Amino acid sequence: MQPHVLIIDDQEAIRLFLAATLEARGYRVSTAGTGAAGLDQAAREAPDLVLLDLRLPDLSGLQVLARLKEAAPQTCVVILTSYGRTDAAVEAMKLQAFDFVTKPVNLDHLLAVIHRGLEAGESSRRRAQARTADDLFASLPGVVPGRSAVMQPVYETVRRVAAGGRSTVLILGESGVGKDILAQVIHRNSPRRDYPFLEVNCASLPEQLLESELFGHERGAFTDAAQQKLGLLELAHSGTLFLDEIGEMSLPIQVKLLRVLEKMAFRRVGGLEDIQVDVRLIAATNRDLAGLVAQGVFRSDLYYRLKVVELTVPPLRQRPEDLPDLARYFLRVYNEEFGKQFRDISPAALEVLAAQPWPGNVRELRNTIERAVLLGDGTELGVGELQIDAPPGDAGGDAELVRVLETALTSPLPAGGIVLDDLVERFEIAMIRKAMAAAADNQSLASRLLHLGRDRLRYRLKNYEL
Numbered sequence: 001m002q003p004h005v006l007i008i009d010d011q012e013a014i015r016l017f018l019a020a021t022l023e024a025r026g027y028r029v030s031t032a033g034t035g036a037a038g039l040d041q042a043a044r045e046a047p048d049l050v051l052l053d054l055r056l057p058d059l060s061g062l063q064v065l066a067r068l069k070e071a072a073p074q075t076c077v078v079i080l081t082s083y084g085r086t087d088a089a090v091e092a093m094k095l096q097a098f099d100f101v102t103k104p105v106n107l108d109h110l111l112a113v114i115h116r117g118l119e120a121g122e123s124s125r126r127r128a129q130a131r132t133a134d135d136l137f138a139s140l141p142g143v144v145p146g147r148s149a150v151m152q153p154v155y156e157t158v159r160r161v162a163a164g165g166r167s168t169v170l171i172l173g174e175s176g177v178g179k180d181i182l183a184q185v186i187h188r189n190s191p192r193r194d195y196p197f198l199e200v201n202c203a204s205l206p207e208q209l210l211e212s213e214l215f216g217h218e219r220g221a222f223t224d225a226a227q228q229k230l231g232l233l234e235l236a237h238s239g240t241l242f243l244d245e246i247g248e249m250s251l252p253i254q255v256k257l258l259r260v261l262e263k264m265a266f267r268r269v270g271g272l273e274d275i276q277v278d279v280r281l282i283a284a285t286n287r288d289l290a291g292l293v294a295q296g297v298f299r300s301d302l303y304y305r306l307k308v309v310e311l312t313v314p315p316l317r318q319r320p321e322d323l324p325d326l327a328r329y330f331l332r333v334y335n336e337e338f339g340k341q342f343r344d345i346s347p348a349a350l351e352v353l354a355a356q357p358w359p360g361n362v363r364e365l366r367n368t369i370e371r372a373v374l375l376g377d378g379t380e381l382g383v384g385e386l387q388i389d390a391p392p393g394d395a396g397g398d399a400e401l402v403r404v405l406e407t408a409l410t411s412p413l414p415a416g417g418i419v420l421d422d423l424v425e426r427f428e429i430a431m432i433r434k435a436m437a438a439a440a441d442n443q444s445l446a447s448r449l450l451h452l453g454r455d456r457l458r459y460r461l462k463n464y465e466l
Contacts, residue, residue: 002028003118006047008038008064009080010057014105018051021107022114035059039067042075043166044308049076049117054092065095071165071191076121078113080105136162139188143181144329148319154311158182161309162189168261170246170306171284173313176363179284180244182313187240192280195239198232203248211253212269221270233266233277240280246306247287247298254299257281261305281306316358316365317438320449323354326362330369331381340373345381352383354449355434429464432457436466 005027009015012033019029030045032038035056042050050068054061061079068075079092079100092100098117101110136155137145145155161169162185169186171179180199187197200213208222216231232241243249249257260266261281265274283306292298316323327345335342345353358364368386376385431450439445447457460466 002026003049004028004030004045004047005049005051005114006038006041006045007031007051008033008035008056009051009053010034010055011053014053014080014103018105018110025111027114033057035061035064038064039071042068043071043164046072046160046164046167047075048121049078049098049114051078051080051114052097053080055082062092062095065092065097069096072163074121074163076117078110078117136185136189139193140181140184144325146319146322147325148314148321150314150319151322154182154313157309157311158186159189161311162186165191166280168280168306168308169282169311170289170309171282171311171313172289173284173286174315174359174361175286176361177313177315178362179286179313180242182311183240183242183282183284186282187242187280190240190280192239196236197240197242198236199242199244200232201244203245207250207253210249211256214253215256215266215268216271217269218271221268225270228268231266231268233260233279234275236279237277238279240282243281243283245285245287246283247285247289247292249298251297251299254302258299258302258305261302316361317356318445320354323365324350326365327353327369330366331373334370334373338374340377341379342373342376342381343379346383349381349383349386351431352386352388355431355438356388357438425464428460429466432460432464432466 005022007015007018007029009018009031010033015031015033019031022029030041030047032041035058038050038052038056041047052061052064052068056064061081065077065079068077073096077092077097079097080103081092081100082103098120099113101113136158137143145151161167169183171182173179183199184197187193200210202210205213212225212229212231214231214233216229216234217225219225219228243257256266260277260279264278265276267274289298289303289306293300293303316326324345327350331342331345334340353365353368360367368388369381372381372385372387375387378385432446435446435449436443438449443457443461444454447454450457452460
């Protein structure tokens with residue numbers, strides 16, 4: 001991927017010259033002529049390196065540097081300074097600038113400094129990436145991060161966007177995958193962590209109430225508006241506002257939200273004055289927003305402003321490795337809540353859980369464990385406590401078969417013995433059917449669910465004529 005360099009300099013000729021020079025050498029370049037514009041671009045684009053002039057028309061270069069480092073400490077900043085102003089450059093170094101280059105610029109020297117700065121930045125990023133998912137989730141005690149390979153790119157994006165502090169984030173995924181948890185993780189690991197994290201479900205309120213909830217209203221703005229009310233945008237100032245189910249938002253409110261994203265300003269319902277805010281917006285939906293745009297029920301300009309950073313959370317059926325940790329976590333939570341004595345989940349019960357399609361994802365799993373702990377007794381949560389119905393067309397009830405197997409493993413053999421091959425065959429067929437159903441007949445995914453090689457699964461499918 002091309003390294004991204006942001007040039008912040010008030011002299012257009014220098015901006016154009018440096019941009020053309022760097023682009024010719026394979027860099028991706030953006031430019032800004034003021035400190036405020038540069039800070040805004042850095043927040044939205046997260047450049048790999050910033051070339052920053054110390055003399056700007058609105059803010060001093062030192063002020064811009066301080067804010068850049070506050071928002072994203074890993075950002076590599078190279079100072080551009082006029083000859084003879086090395087005292088200011090030294091002050092910049094104290095604020096963790098990487099290096100400084102004097103004007104008029106020696107191009108070879110500047111290119112060498114940029115190369116070293118990018119190498120140092122990459123090394124810093126690799127060290128940051130070495131943090132485990134546990135570090136990200138440390139601010140949410142008790143919440144279990146996923147260990148599966150498919151979740152690691154999600155966490156890597158979360159790390160990067162959290163450090164930026166301002167970029168809008170769009171989280172996509174099926175209902176129940178934990179989009180709200182990721183929104184909280186982003187906030188808690190960002191420079192906004194000490195300010196409010198507020199959320200609203202856009203599908204839970206009618207249009208007028210949602211508008212009032214977001215933007216507030218003035219006294220007398222409508223019937224029942226007996227007094228002024230501050231909206232969530234004002235209350236979340238300096239913090240984060242999470243808009244869940246953004247796909248359900250009406251077009252009139254979408255227009256007002258777009259203005260917030262573009263200008264960080266809005267008016268209360270019935271108000272005449274603009275109110276400025278500084279708030280990060282994180283939106284989430286389980287709907288196909290691009291499809292809604294094509295249908296004309298979601299604004300394309302708002303869609304593209306929301307998806308500055310886009311995160312897609314995989315459903316639980318695509319990350320079966322996460323299921324045991326999640327199930328045991330919920331077991332501990334409800335064990336304590338209901339005063340039960342369950343110490344673990346039986347291997348057979350975990351197999352049954354792993355074979356489910358989980359259309360409700362983590363939320364459905366949580367509800368299943370809650371019900372099992374509430375209604376069950378003992379020290380080990382077994383298949384019987386789960387009360388999971390066999391899927392339609394299961395021909396005989398796989399869950400009942402698993403109960404038989406569990407009983408066979410924990411009880412003495414009957415006097416007449418058992419036909420082991422028949423029992424094993426029935427069990428294999430039942431588990432393969434469950435895995436194929438959970439994987440929507442995708443053999444690669446089913447083989448991962450069963451921890452079998454793909455060839456071994458294919459052999460069984462052919463042998464059992466499945």
